[in-house]
């Protein structure tokens with residue numbers, strides 16, 4: 001089953017106007033040099049940079065995404081941003097359920113499911129993040145936790161066309177630590193089985209499952225060569241043009 005590899009950058013709460021635009025322009029220039037890249041590139045800057053990054057990416061095959069959204073279309077939700085607003089700005093994707101939002105904002109699977117459904121309704125594709133903490137891993141509960149997160153946070157209406165799953169072990173995010181390739185493949189294969197149960201085999205076989213957690217140019221090839229790994233969600237290394245692009249190139253794209 002051919003699934004197009006996705007190389008996605010999550011800039012998190014990083015970037016002021018000048019350096020954010022420079023980063024986007026740098027990525028755009030490198031991707032343009034590739035001609036027709038075999039993989040799909042995506043950058044997810046903070047809300048404040050979406051409009052300027054969109055301009056900086058003009059003419060390059062790099063999609064634009066946001067890092068979160070509210071579940072309502074509009075209304076009395078001070079400080080929040082709706083999926084309709086993101087679509088209006090030119091976003092194609094939104095990340096939901098990142099572990100930093102689950103931890104910092106107490107986001108539940110139920111809330112993530114509502115946000116994801118609202119994003120579909122607005123015409124956005126969604127990258128839904130799952131992953132276990134170190135304590136859960138040490139207790140042998142990785143698959144159990146990921147299963148619960150998928151069952152609770154992935155809407156029934158999810159399809160391979162509107163959804164990408166990102167498996168990100170919490171303990172590997174920003175730490176330089178990673179699971180072994182064998183561990184990653186084991187979890188991704190299990191995630192695909194759960195997706196098959198929930199959404200049917202057709203969707204599960206076509207749905208992309210990204211690995212995230214300290215992906216760097218040096219380890220990209222190993223992870224991206226795994227049969228059930230369909231790309232990477234990259235935090236720290238997406239903030240440097242050379243590293244972000246080298247992740248794709250080292251993996252053969």
Ligand code: PEP
Nearest residue numbers: 173174212213214235236
């Ligand atoms: C992330 O924030 O989604 C992430 C994977 O971060 P890092 O690559 O820095 O571990």
